[in-house]
Amino acid sequence: xxxxxxxxxxxxxxxxxxxxxxxxxxxxxxxxxxxxxxxxxxxxxxxxxxxxxxxxxxxxxxxxxxxxxxxxxxxxxxxxxxxxxxxxxxxxxxxxxxxxxxxxxxxxxxxxxxxxxxxxxxxxxxxxxxxxxxxxxxxxxxxxxxxxxxxxxxxxxxxxxxxxxxxxxxxxxxxxxxxxxxxxxxxxxxxxxxxxxxxxxxxxxxxxxxxxxxxxxxxxxxxxxxxxxxxxxxxxxxxxxxxxxxxxxxxxxxxxxxxxxxxxxxxxxxxxxxxxxxxxxxxxxxxxxxxxxxxxxxxxxxxxxxxxxxxxxxxxxxxxxxxxxxxxxxxxxxxxxxxxxxxxxxxxxxxxxxxxxxxxxxxxxxxxxxxxxxxxxxxxxxxxxxxxxxxxxxxxxxxxxxxxxxxxxxxxxxxxxxxxxxxxxxxxxxxxxxxxxxxxxxxxxxxxxxxxxxxxxxxxxxxxxxxxxxxxxxxxxxxxxxxxxxxxxxxxxxxxxxxxxxxxxxxxxxxxxxxxxxxxxxxxxxxxxxxxxxxxxxxxxxxxxxxxxxxxxxxxxxxxxxxxxxxxxxxxxxxxxxxxxxxxxxxxxxxxxxxxxxxxxxxxxxxxxxxxxxxxxxxxxxxxxxxxxxxxxxxxxxxxxxxxxxxxxxxxxxx
Numbered sequence: 001x002x003x004x005x006x007x008x009x010x011x012x013x014x015x016x017x018x019x020x021x022x023x024x025x026x027x028x029x030x031x032x033x034x035x036x037x038x039x040x041x042x043x044x045x046x047x048x049x050x051x052x053x054x055x056x057x058x059x060x061x062x063x064x065x066x067x068x069x070x071x072x073x074x075x076x077x078x079x080x081x082x083x084x085x086x087x088x089x090x091x092x093x094x095x096x097x098x099x100x101x102x103x104x105x106x107x108x109x110x111x112x113x114x115x116x117x118x119x120x121x122x123x124x125x126x127x128x129x130x131x132x133x134x135x136x137x138x139x140x141x142x143x144x145x146x147x148x149x150x151x152x153x154x155x156x157x158x159x160x161x162x163x164x165x166x167x168x169x170x171x172x173x174x175x176x177x178x179x180x181x182x183x184x185x186x187x188x189x190x191x192x193x194x195x196x197x198x199x200x201x202x203x204x205x206x207x208x209x210x211x212x213x214x215x216x217x218x219x220x221x222x223x224x225x226x227x228x229x230x231x232x233x234x235x236x237x238x239x240x241x242x243x244x245x246x247x248x249x250x251x252x253x254x255x256x257x258x259x260x261x262x263x264x265x266x267x268x269x270x271x272x273x274x275x276x277x278x279x280x281x282x283x284x285x286x287x288x289x290x291x292x293x294x295x296x297x298x299x300x301x302x303x304x305x306x307x308x309x310x311x312x313x314x315x316x317x318x319x320x321x322x323x324x325x326x327x328x329x330x331x332x333x334x335x336x337x338x339x340x341x342x343x344x345x346x347x348x349x350x351x352x353x354x355x356x357x358x359x360x361x362x363x364x365x366x367x368x369x370x371x372x373x374x375x376x377x378x379x380x381x382x383x384x385x386x387x388x389x390x391x392x393x394x395x396x397x398x399x400x401x402x403x404x405x406x407x408x409x410x411x412x413x414x415x416x417x418x419x420x421x422x423x424x425x426x427x428x429x430x431x432x433x434x435x436x437x438x439x440x441x442x443x444x445x446x447x448x449x450x451x452x453x454x455x456x457x458x459x460x461x462x463x464x465x466x467x468x469x470x471x472x473x474x475x476x477x478x479x480x481x482x483x484x485x486x487x488x489x490x491x492x493x494x495x496x497x498x499x500x501x502x503x504x505x506x507x508x509x510x511x512x513x514x515x516x517x518x519x520x521x522x523x524x525x526x527x528x529x530x531x532x533x534x535x536x537x538x539x540x541x542x543x544x545x546x547x548x549x550x551x552x553x554x555x556x557x558x559x560x561x562x563x564x565x566x567x568x569x570x571x572x573x574x575x576x577x578x579x580x581x582x583x584x585x586x587x588x589x590x591x592x593x594x595x596x597x598x599x600x601x602x603x604x605x606x607x608x609x610x611x612x613x614x615x616x617x618x619x620x621x622x623x624x625x626x627x628x629x630x631x632x633x634x635x636x637x638x639x640x641x642x643x644x645x646x647x648x649x650x651x652x653x654x655x
Contacts, residue, residue: 013237021234021242023166027303029223034126037257038278039216039366043270045208047261054203056194056258058217067224072243075228076236078387083522084231087317091520093386108379110434111372114427116311117351118369120304125362127300130293132276144356152349156340166302173299178249181256184283188259214415218370225376229310312341320518320546322445323438325620368423371416372431378409444613453494454486460497461533468536473507477588480508484515489530495592495639513539522547552627589634591623597640
C-alpha cells in the first residue's frame with residue numbers, strides 16, 4: 001500500500017468510515033458496561049450513594065484522561081505510515097538506536113496477546129449470563145464455549161462478510177446503551193454530581209476494597225490499546241470523531257446504571273436480582289431483557305473478534321521484527337491487513353476454553369482481567385515518551401505529561417496486583433511464557449548473527465566465473481539461487497561459498513543472491529538489482545514493510561520478468577535442445593538449515609537460549625514455506641553452527 005493511500009485514509013472522514021470504525025475497534029471498550037459497575041458494587045455490599053457516585057466519577061475521569069487524552073489525542077498521533085500498535089510504535093522509536101527499548105516492546109506485545117485469551121471469555125460470559133435472569137440454575141459454560149468455537153472457526157474465512165454485519169450491529173449496541181442510560185438518568189439527575197472528581201477521591205476511602213477498587217474501575221478502559229492497534233484499518237480521523245459518540249453512549253449507560261442503583265440505596269445487588277444480579281440488565285424493562293441479552297451477546301462476539309484479528313496482526317509484526325518463530329499465514333481476502341494465522345487462532349481458542357473452565361463465571365474472570373493490559377499500557381507510555389523526544393516536544397510539556405500518565409498507570413497496576421492471587425496469575429503466566437518465546441527467539445537470532453562469518457565476493461569472482469564454464473563438472477541448475485542475510489552487496493556468508501565450491505561443487509549458468517530487508521514501516525514493496533559478474537552473478541535486494549507477506553517465489557518471478565523485458569538478463573535454458581525452443585531455464589533455490597555443532601563451546605546462558613531456539617525452530621514453519629518457495633525447486637542443506645570454536649588441540653604424533 002502506498003504512502004499516498006495511507007495519507008488519504010487518515011485525512012478522509014466518511015460516514016462509511018465512521019461506521020466501519022464502530023464495527024472494528026470499539027468492541028472491547030464498548031462491552032465494558034456489562035461488568036464494570038457490577039464489579040465495583042459487589043453482590044453483597046449495601047448500595048450507598050457515595051460508592052455509586054465515586055465509582056461513576058472514577059469511570060468518567062478514567063475514560064477522559066486515559067482513553068481520550070492519552071490514546072485518542074496523543075498516542076494516535078504516533079502512527080507509523082498510518083499503522084498503530086505497540087510493535088509499530090517500537091519500529092518508529094527503534095531509529096533512536098536505544099537498544100533496551102526492545103524490552104517494553106516485547107513485554108507490551110506479550111501482555112496484549114495474553115489479554116486476548118481472557119477478553120473473549122469475559123465478554124461472552126457477561127452477556128450470556130443475562131439468561132440466568134430467567135433460568136437462575138442454568139449452566140452457561142457449554143453455551144459460552146459453543147459461541148467461542150463458532151467464532152474461532154469462522155476466522156479462516158476472513159471478516160469481510162461478517163464485517164458488513166459488525167458495523168450496524170455495534171451502532172445498534174451503542175444506541176441501546178445511550179437510550180437505556182437516558183431513561184434512568186431522567187428520573188435521577190443527581191447522578192451528574194459524579195462529574196466532580198472529589199467523589200472519585202472519596203471512593204478510595206469509603207469502598208470496602210479501598211484503594212484496590214481501582215482494579216475494577218480500570219476495566220472500563222481495557223479496550224483503549226485496541227484503538228491504537230487497529231488505527232491502520234480505520235484511520236485516525238474516523239477514530240477521533242466516532243469516539244465522541246462512543247464515549248457519550250458509554251458515559252450515559254454508566255450514569256444510567258448509577259441512577260438506578262441510587263434509587264435502591266441500602267439494599268444489596270443480590271437481594272435485587274439473585275446471585276447473578278447485574279445492574280446492566282436490571283435497568284432494562286422485563287419485556288426488553290431477552291432482546292438486550294441477544295444484542296449484548298452479539299456485541300460481545302464482535303468485541304472478541306476485534307481482539308482475535310488484533311492478535312493475528314501482532315504475531316505477523318513480531319515475526320517480521322524477529323520476535324517470533326515463522327508460522328503459517330493465510331490471506332483470506334484482499335482487504336488490507338486481513339490475515340489468518342491457524343496456529344495462533346487455535347492456541348487462543350484452547351486458551352479461552354481453559355479460562356472458561358478454570359473460572360466459574362464472569363465475576364471470577366474479572367479478578368484475572370486487567371493485570372496484563374495495564375502492563376501493556378505502561379510499556380506504551382515508555383515508548384511514547386521516546387517518540388515524543390524524537391518529535392522534539394519541549395521538556396516542560398514532556399516531563400509533566402509522561403509523569404502524570406506513569407502515576408495514573410502505576411496506581412492502576414498497584415490496584416490490580418491484588419488480582420494476582422485471585423486469577424491474575426493466569427494472564428501473567430501466559431504473558432511470561434510469550435515474553436520467554438520472544439526474548440529467546442530474538443537473542444538466538446542475535447547470537448547466530450554474531451557467529452555468522454561473511455566473506456568478500458570480490459575474492460571469489462574469478463573462481464565463480466570459471467566454475468560456470470567448467471564442463472568437467474556436471475551442471476547443477478541453469479539458475480542457482482541463494483537466500484542471504486548479508487546487508488552489504490559486496491559480502492556473502494562463508495557458508496554460501498562453501499556450499500557452491502566445496503559441498504559438492506555446484507555449476508550453474510547464473511548465480512543469484514537474494515536478500516530480504518524488513519523495513520521499519522508497514523507497507524512497502526521495493527527491490528534493487530546489482531550485477532556483480534556480467535551474465536554470471538546477480539544480487540536482488542527486496543525492501544519489504546513489516547506487514548507485507550514474504551512471497552519470494554512470486555516476487556522473484558516478477559523481478560525476472562521486468563529484467564527480461566528490459567533486456568538485462570537472458571533466462572532461457574542453456575541446454576542446447578531447450579535453448580533452440582526458447583524454454584526457460586530451471587531454477588534451484590538452496591537454503592541452509594543450521595544445527596548446533598558438537599564443537600560449540602557454549603556458556604550456560606547460551607546453551608539455554610540456543611537449545612530452546614532449536615526446539616522452537618522444529619515447531620515453526622520451515623524456511624522454504626516461510627519464504628513462500630515452491631518445495632519442488634528447493635534444496636535444503638544441513639550446516640553446522642559452531643559457537644566459540646574450541647582452541648586447536650595440541651597433538652603429538654608417534655611412530
